[in-house]
Amino acid sequence: MDLTLVDEGGVKFVEGLPDQALMSSARDVDRVIEACFSDRAPCALLYAANLPAAFFDLSSREAGEILQKLRNYWIRLAVVCPPEGPGFSSRFGEMMAEERRGVHFGVFETRHAAVEWIRQTSEADAV
Numbered sequence: 001m002d003l004t005l006v007d008e009g010g011v012k013f014v015e016g017l018p019d020q021a022l023m024s025s026a027r028d029v030d031r032v033i034e035a036c037f038s039d040r041a042p043c044a045l046l047y048a049a050n051l052p053a054a055f056f057d058l059s060s061r062e063a064g065e066i067l068q069k070l071r072n073y074w075i076r077l078a079v080v081c082p083p084e085g086p087g088f089s090s091r092f093g094e095m096m097a098e099e100r101r102g103v104h105f106g107v108f109e110t111r112h113a114a115v116e117w118i119r120q121t122s123e124a125d126a127v
Helices: 026-039 062-072 090-099 111-126
Strands: 003-008 011-016 043-047 076-080 105-108
Touching: 003 026, 011 026, 011 111, 026 043, 026 062, 043 111, 062 076, 076 111, 090 105, 105 111
Parallel strands: 011 043, 043 076, 076 105
Antiparallel strands: 003 011
């Protein structure tokens, strides 16, 4: 399967495979939502390769549609995107800066940083 359930120290999330395409458009986000609900995981950890290329170009509206749908279902998204990954549009960079203040979406250079963010946002939910 494209998404697997991960439990690291009591923090559950679904995770995509690092180098595998998972979504070709925003319509495919339902697969992530279904995996989160079936595994009772409040978060998803995806890699740049899992997302449509247009996700990183804010003018395409792919990111907005995907993030809004995940928020509607209270699912947080951590994306691992190393510096040599896809280039961001300037507007996407602005959105990332804005999102850093929230707990719904984050972009990280390493898996370790993404898991730490998931852990911290999960602990904040428990308080």
